[in-house]
Amino acid sequence: MLTVGEIKHKLKQANALHLEHQEASAIELLKEVLPYQSDNAHIYAAIGECYVNIREAVEGLPWLKKALALDNSLKACHIRIADAYNLMHKRVKALEYLKQCAGTFKGDPLECQWWLAKADVYKMMRFYERSEACYQEAFKRIDDKDKAWKAQLCGSYAGMLELQGRHDDATRYFELAYVTHPTYVLGSNLAMHYLTVGNWEWGWRLYEIRLQGNKVRGLGNKPCAGLEDRIEGPLYFYQEGGLGDLVQMARYIPLFKDVSPELVMVVDPRLMEVARMMKLGNVKIIDGDHTGEHEAELPMLSLPLRSDRLRPEDAPPPVKMKVKPIKRTFPNVLINWFGEKFFTHDDMRSMKLADFAPLVRQHPEINWFCVNIGERVGKEIASTKLPIMHYPGDLKTAIQRIAGCDAMVTTDTGLAHVAGTLGKPVLMVLGEYSDWRWELKGDHTAWYPSIKLYRCNGGAKMEDILTQIDEDLSKTLKDVKYEADNRRKKSNAKVRVRASGQESIPNA
Structure with a gap:
């Protein structure tokens, strides 16, 4: 049993943890208190908000709706519910909830949050002009004394600037957000931005701040080790x-x-x-x-x-992998056009199979195949009527098929890393959004020497990119065939030597 004093103390602790972005710990305390105040809408709302803040929108949504059912005057719940639907890729639904409380915030500090939520939705819908207008309305209403919300506003705005390729402006706002309210979340975002723009030292050093949030699964409180350390245990x-x-x-x-x-x-x-x-x-x-x-x-x-x-x-070279390849008739090319849909900006890195249709039709002599899973694959192959074999299966089998392919045409996905590690020729199309590891310029990456990059940002047209891929793919397959023929000739020569019973004599 908790006393009234203990309940108040735990609620105060939970609020402090929430302000420091220690959401998981705050949720634990709030759930301890809930049995004693099961009709307190504010506790349900706080739990829901914490879940949304750690991007667990599906988990947080029922808590927010329960809070609203208990007290319909909680206008902040409408905003947080909109945030949850935005994370769940249900942007129209998010705008509907924001519309329900539009115009009810006159002089209320929540008005800034309402404009920020709307700006975030439009940002994720890629309506940047509308998003910009909403951000400016939010900036007009922000209270400079409210450091946490000012920092969140600056950080969110910086994210939109980065998506638009306005990296210098993004740097300024990411830094302003972190200086205003130096939490591990804002520090991690700034670190990722530094890595994206090629500021590797500052990026990796600052990225250590993420560990304050204990976001690494299983990580405990043991000391970290460097190359200069010597320890006896694991x-x-x-x-x-x-x-x-x-x-x-x-x-x-x-x-x-x-x-x-x-x-x-x-x-x-x-x-x-x-x-x-x-x-x-x-x-x-x-x-x-x-x-x-x-x-x-x-x-x-x-x-x-x-x-x-x-x-x-x-960096060291990619680690080698022991894989038993599943081979098909040459030329054998894997095509991979989308990745994990729950990745925040997946719509800006994944593409549609139809985008690659001209390339596939240009090369009927190629044995095209894919290893993606999900209903989407079959539907897109059927709708485009492209000659692509589909091999759904587990990850191990997918890697075996990658090991047996002659080349890979892909967007930015985890399987591209595997192909690069295996040394397969990879022709990777980067969408408008470029992940930090691929930097902002250049057509090659030091991470994987066999990967060539084709960037869609900066006004590049897909038809021009496909023309370049067409040329490079043809050359790549010629090189692959030449190397394979050479290996076959050497192998046959060794067989003939052994069959004749003669040993090769080294040069004197």
């Missing part, structure tokens, strides 16, 4: 992000072989098959649900900093 490396981040960052782990006698990579259970394919020497692979005692730990996106190899050019 050193754990914790995976962060998805498939692409795992494949990209694993290359750093062997650098730590002298730090600890036992290196252990802790991986999402869904990616265990991928991790086991990696040739990492004596590194042990375990899933995140079965960790043990260890002396030190490192989140994997900290490895460029902890190994003091901050620039892509200084």
Whole structure:
């Protein structure tokens, strides 16, 4: 049983944690109090807002709606519900909720938040002129004394500027947001922006602030280790992000072989098959649900900093993978046009199969295939009537098919990292949004020498990009065939030598 004083104390603690973006901890405290104040709409609203702030909109929405059912005067709930629907890609629904409380904020500090929520929705709908207008209305109404909301407004606006390619202006507003209210969320956003614009040292150093939010699954309170350290117990490396981040960052782990006698990579259970394919020497692979005692730990996106190899050019080469390829008749090209739809800006990096139709039709001699999963694949192949074989299956099989292909035409997805790691020729189309690892300029990346980049930003036309890919793909396949023919000739020559019973004599 909690006393009245304890309840008040926990509510005060939860509010302080919420202001510092420690949302998970705030939710725990609020749920402890809830049984004692089950009719308190403000507690339901606070829990829902915390969930939305950590991007768990589906979880947060019922709490917000319950709060509104208990007290329909909570105008802030309409705004948070709109934020939740925006995260769930239901933008029309989000605008409907904002419309319900439009014009009711005269002189209310919530008016700034209402304009900010509307600006965010239009930003995600890519209606930048409308979004800009809403941001300016929000800036007019912001109270400079409210540091947290001023910082959130500046950070959100910076995000829109970045999406538009206005990177200098974005830098200014990202920095203003962080200086105004230096939380780990705003610091992480600024760090990602620094990486995007090529400020690698500041980016990797500042990105350590994310650890204040304990957002790395399984990470405890053990000390981190650097290359200069020497410890006796196990050193754990914790995976962060998805498939692409795992494949990209694993290359750093062997650098730590002298730090600890036992290196252990802790991986999402869904990616265990991928991790086991990696040739990492004596590194042990375990899933995140079965960790043990260890002396030190490192989140994997900290490895460029902890190994003091901050620039892509200084990174180790991609880790080698042991894969049994599934081969098809030459020329065998994998086409991959979309990735994870819940990625924040997926609509700006994924494309439609129809966008690649001219390229596919230009090369009927190619055996095109794809390994994407979901109903979308079959529907798009059917609607375009393109000669593309579809091989849905698990991730291990998809990687085996990548290992057996001659080239890959793709957008920015995790499978492109796998192909690059395997040394496959990859022709990658970058949409309007370019992830931090691909930088802002150039057609090659130091992360994967076999990947060539084709950028759609800066007014580039898709038809011109496809023309360039067409030329490069033809040349790539000629090179692949030439190398394969050479390997076949050498292999046949060895067979003939062994069959004749003669040994080759080295040059004197």
